[in-house]
Amino acid sequence: MVTSATIGIDALHAMRTDRRKHRVEEMDWFEALYRVYLAAFLGGGAIFFLSGLVGDATFTPSDMANIHTHTPHVLGLITALTVFIGLRSGANGGPLAVEDAEVRHVLMAPVSHAQVLRHPAIQRFRTFAFAGAIAGGTANQLLGRRVPDAPALGLFALYGAIAGAIVGLLFVASALLAHGLGLARWMTTAIATILFGWQVAVTVGDTNIAGPFDFVGGMSMGWSRVHFVDFVGAALVLILSLLSITLVGRFSLEALARRSALVSQLKFAVTLQDVRTVVLLRRQLSQEHMRVKPWVKVPRVLRRDVVVGRGFRSLMHFPLRRVIRMKLLNITAAAALVLAWRGTTPLVVVAGLSLFVLGLDVVEPLSQEVDQPDRTDSLPLERGYLMSKHLVVPALASLFFLPAGVVAAFIMEPQASTVAYAVLLGIVALLGGVAGAAINSVKGAPDPLGGANEGLALPPEVSGMGTVIRSAWPPAVSIIACLPVLALRYGVENQSDILGNTLRAVGGVVILLVLVAGWVRQRDAIHAYFRNIKSSSPSSTTESN
Amino acid sequence: MARTRQNIHAPVQAAALHVSNVAKSYGTSPALDPITLEVAEGERIALIGHNGSGKTTMMRIAAGLLDASQGSVSICGHASGSLSARASLSFIADQPTFYDDLTLWEHMEYVARLHGVEEWEQTAADLLDHLGLYDRADEMPNRFSRGLKQKSAIALGFIRPFDLLLVDEPFVGLDASGKEALLELLASASENGSTVIVATHELGFVHTVKRIVALRDGRLVYDGPTEGIDVDSLVRTEDPAGEHDGEGK
Numbered sequence A: 001m002v003t004s005a006t007i008g009i010d011a012l013h014a015m016r017t018d019r020r021k022h023r024v025e026e027m028d029w030f031e032a033l034y035r036v037y038l039a040a041f042l043g044g045g046a047i048f049f050l051s052g053l054v055g056d057a058t059f060t061p062s063d064m065a066n067i068h069t070h071t072p073h074v075l076g077l078i079t080a081l082t083v084f085i086g087l088r089s090g091a092n093g094g095p096l097a098v099e100d101a102e103v104r105h106v107l108m109a110p111v112s113h114a115q116v117l118r119h120p121a122i123q124r125f126r127t128f129a130f131a132g133a134i135a136g137g138t139a140n141q142l143l144g145r146r147v148p149d150a151p152a153l154g155l156f157a158l159y160g161a162i163a164g165a166i167v168g169l170l171f172v173a174s175a176l177l178a179h180g181l182g183l184a185r186w187m188t189t190a191i192a193t194i195l196f197g198w199q200v201a202v203t204v205g206d207t208n209i210a211g212p213f214d215f216v217g218g219m220s221m222g223w224s225r226v227h228f229v230d231f232v233g234a235a236l237v238l239i240l241s242l243l244s245i246t247l248v249g250r251f252s253l254e255a256l257a258r259r260s261a262l263v264s265q266l267k268f269a270v271t272l273q274d275v276r277t278v279v280l281l282r283r284q285l286s287q288e289h290m291r292v293k294p295w296v297k298v299p300r301v302l303r304r305d306v307v308v309g310r311g312f313r314s315l316m317h318f319p320l321r322r323v324i325r326m327k328l329l330n331i332t333a334a335a336a337l338v339l340a341w342r343g344t345t346p347l348v349v350v351a352g353l354s355l356f357v358l359g360l361d362v363v364e365p366l367s368q369e370v371d372q373p374d375r376t377d378s379l380p381l382e383r384g385y386l387m388s389k390h391l392v393v394p395a396l397a398s399l400f401f402l403p404a405g406v407v408a409a410f411i412m413e414p415q416a417s418t419v420a421y422a423v424l425l426g427i428v429a430l431l432g433g434v435a436g437a438a439i440n441s442v443k444g445a446p447d448p449l450g451g452a453n454e455g456l457a458l459p460p461e462v463s464g465m466g467t468v469i470r471s472a473w474p475p476a477v478s479i480i481a482c483l484p485v486l487a488l489r490y491g492v493e494n495q496s497d498i499l500g501n502t503l504r505a506v507g508g509v510v511i512l513l514v515l516v517a518g519w520v521r522q523r524d525a526i527h528a529y530f531r532n533i534k535s536s537s538p539s540s541t542t543e544s545n
Numbered sequence B: 001m002a003r004t005r006q007n008i009h010a011p012v013q014a015a016a017l018h019v020s021n022v023a024k025s026y027g028t029s030p031a032l033d034p035i036t037l038e039v040a041e042g043e044r045i046a047l048i049g050h051n052g053s054g055k056t057t058m059m060r061i062a063a064g065l066l067d068a069s070q071g072s073v074s075i076c077g078h079a080s081g082s083l084s085a086r087a088s089l090s091f092i093a094d095q096p097t098f099y100d101d102l103t104l105w106e107h108m109e110y111v112a113r114l115h116g117v118e119e120w121e122q123t124a125a126d127l128l129d130h131l132g133l134y135d136r137a138d139e140m141p142n143r144f145s146r147g148l149k150q151k152s153a154i155a156l157g158f159i160r161p162f163d164l165l166l167v168d169e170p171f172v173g174l175d176a177s178g179k180e181a182l183l184e185l186l187a188s189a190s191e192n193g194s195t196v197i198v199a200t201h202e203l204g205f206v207h208t209v210k211r212i213v214a215l216r217d218g219r220l221v222y223d224g225p226t227e228g229i230d231v232d233s234l235v236r237t238e239d240p241a242g243e244h245d246g247e248g249k
Helices: A004-026 A029-054 A061-091 A100-107 A113-144 A153-180 A185-204 A214-220 A228-246 A253-271 A275-285 A306-316 A320-342 A347-362 A364-371 A373-377 A383-389 A392-412 A416-443 A460-480 A484-494 A498-536 A538-544 B055-063 B083-088 B104-114 B121-130 B146-158 B176-191 B231-235
Strands: B017-026 B029-039 B044-049 B070-075 B089-092 B164-168 B195-199 B211-216 B219-225
Touching (some): A004 A113, A004 B104, A029 A113, A061 A153, A100 A113, A100 B104, A113 A228, A275 A364, A275 A416, A306 A383, A320 A347, A320 A392, A320 A416, A320 A484, A347 A416, A347 A460, A347 A484, A364 A373, A364 A383, A364 A416, A373 A383, A392 A416, A416 A460, A416 A498, A484 A498, B029 B219, B044 B055, B044 B231, B055 B070, B055 B195, B070 B083, B083 B089, B104 B146, B121 B146, B121 B176, B146 B176, B164 B176, B176 B195
Parallel strands (some): B044 B195, B044 B211, B089 B164, B164 B195
Antiparallel strands (some): B017 B029, B017 B070, B211 B219
């Protein structure tokens, strides 16, 4: 007798085939080719950029010794972080995101969930393994150019690709396992923290003890030495991946339904470079809700001003995990700034971006105001005035993170002067993060004068560039605010006026911060001014006539 | 609509829906207090309550779309979410969802065939005709208006066989003819022996049932016959004089 499940699966396969045909039939080939062209252009550009950054100078013997000693630990650390994120994703219902309709019509039909979800799981493995292989292969090949008496570059690319693919597989497998086994969120956090902590300990401690993911780094070094244990690790990853696929039938329908709706919105928000919506949807995906009961009651003195009081009240409802995440970002930024001071200049970007993301959380009261334009516009207050007052609490709150950053910097550079400079640089860097995030929030506010459609009349090249600049500007402000660390380094390297150099750079950043605050205050007036100029120009007068 | 049960598991003699001590909470916020409920085969029930009373949570847990924080649900004797339970249960949600790339007719075929219904065309044509959607069968339902989407979801809920029909707020957005068509479909499902549970405020339906289950603030406040009951008082946010502070049965 034919079972209903078989009939359902036949229907599923038939409809998937038909839908694939539909998509191919309706595909705009010109657009598809344009996408391929764009991907090749951007990918090629990125490789050229990285090549320039890495350079071609041959490594010295001591560099090579460092590479041999530290690569397994450092790549293991990246892998541990990936597994951490994967486990958390699985605990939050990831990593699969099937269509909403697929949940409603297929997963609620008498069809085996395992058979329905196996295909998307394999797709996910394929995508992540491929992306990892491309990244790993490229990175290892760039490294190979600097290795003296190196074997063929293809060998570097091959082992790099294998290591990258393993990282991709581990991400998906850990997420699928966490979800399929139904591990509680606290348990996945505990497991992920133990693995990550172990890897951090062996990396920072510079010991001979192996970390749990050293084999990934070891595999990437296949061009120089081959260890049996690395292949055992790779084989284990493959076994875990296969095992995780067998668990997809145990996935929670509730989690799949929640993610299916949110992920499609998230993709749309990413397409529009709408960072605020991405933040909100990501919070929903990870079920990060505000605390109902505030941490502490905001004292009356801080509530004297209604906007300031509202801001503090918002912060008092932040959930613990958000506070922990902000602290981690804060410490990451501090560590990146110390490493930039030691000579790794690109880490200024990491510090700036970490503080920008931290700022996105700190400016929550301001963002909430921007999210409610109708309410804001109905208040008997000038909008710019209201928005600028909303900057007070995020600016003060960001300084709450200063001590942890200073301590992190002091642990890495235990000198008395570290504390003084960390305080000085930390204040402007943190405020820069708030400034970048504030620009990002406020620029999302609708223009009360109705200029939202103005860009539509521009040619795509111009409006496209404008979009890129508008998207890049907020994080760029946060990165600029971290640059004084380079002035400090320059002063130390040249034994010139160290404090003077640093203070001048800090002064420049302070001017930028004041300008940002002024822009938030006068944004509507600036828009109105430019619109008036435009409407009173002879060309527009002629056009209107 | 056509209850051709070939190739589907044989019906089991058990309650159509058995909810045992089911509760749901989000973190520390309770959405549904522990509820126990049994619905016999062929019964027709209205689930009522004010906004936020827990009706949709209850329906979604029964449908297997939400995991209960405690307790268990069985559909015709099978654990909620199991293959057999899914074969027995048809759930029409309050928010219709459709594929972006399938026409309504293609949706009908897909859902019917997923449930083992191979002779589906005539049933689909009848259903669409009954709901006034026949001329739109070759259009994309995700581009329909709210009311047409609701009708399409109803058609998809009835194209497949079921023993238990759960419908969440089906009358929202429907015009008068749509409401009438739905009431006829619900009546026909009952006549065919299916169990029908509808979460609604629509008095037109409430007056056709013999049993009402009322929720208030996540608690079961009434479960009993419709006779002599002031339905309005059951859907108010506050309990007047606490007169329904227990099960009616």
